[in-house]
Amino acid sequence: MELKTNAALIIIDQQKGILEPRLGRRNNPQAEARILELLDLWRRTGRPVIHVQHLSRSPESVFWPQQSGVEFQERFQPLAGEQLIQKQVPDAFCATGLEARLREAGIDQLVIVGVATHNSVESTARTAGNLGFDTWVAEDACFTFDKADYFGNAHSAEDVHAMSLGNLQGEYATVVRCAQILMTAVNL
Template sequence: MHTAPALIIIDMQQGMSRPEAGPRNNPQAEANIAQLLNAWRQAGAPLVHVRHISRTSGSPFWPGQPGVEFQPTLAPLASEQVMEKNVPDAFAHSGLERWLRVRGIEQLLIVGVSTNNSVEATARSAGNLGFHTLVAADACFAFAKVDYAGTPRSADEVHAMALANLDGEYARVVLCADILRQLQ
């Protein structure tokens, strides 16, 4: 069993930084993810890059569109595992669970975007599948959204609610600095 959790980087693609995505929180998320990625690489710890491939033509994540490409500072090395998904949950129809189980990996650190969509969906599945799951609050971000009752919610509110949905139920919410201290 690995001592470090597997770092699961969700959807850090160019399409996530397009202005029409709307207001977001955690402007330091990409820098925090890059710091974690560097630490994982230096430690030789397991990591997986997850990329969303849309099934909807015209989507920024449709194959062949620039939005589907990884952000350059977070792009995987040729030796690193890349999983593609077509739905928010990185475990659905992707082979991610098998990849982790074959390697004896039981603990995950999930980072990326968006907190209330792919990060939350993946963390819920991870918890339900029995993985010891961590979500780095400061290495994820969300976008402003109107709630079901029609009330506009800020990106910070959306992010905080998604983390509240996960913490203690499916995952433990942590901060990058704490994880980096434990990795060393």
């Protein structure tokens, strides 16, 4: 496992709306702190940072463009020189030009963090893996919410998170912890 000097950090949907209590109980209460640790490393080492912002098509969404939930949380505001990708579906590659930007920059390794594990994180990581990118998902820098399955059975956010990571591991991505990434970067 080696973190490349041009590995892109893709931060998904760290917008004000994701903090809405109506989304329900979540897991990984330290996820934002882990994201900020990685963001600090990327900024200090000059690696590319890509902020993904969801612009929902649904007025009921916490990410509906005409209200404050669509805005980035202050701690995740993009800095000058960092890229912004705006999406309307969970997959950050779908109709956004993300793949072309990465290819043009010669980036073939991605570290994906953010929300929600079972939704935009999983969707984006699946596509990244299918496109041949060396894709890492930092499991402790992602979180999700309690969710019922198709049959109406309730599952905890921890179980939803674990199943989503299980779907990704090996076939689409390598699931890692932030500490592993930080250690790899230190050893370069």
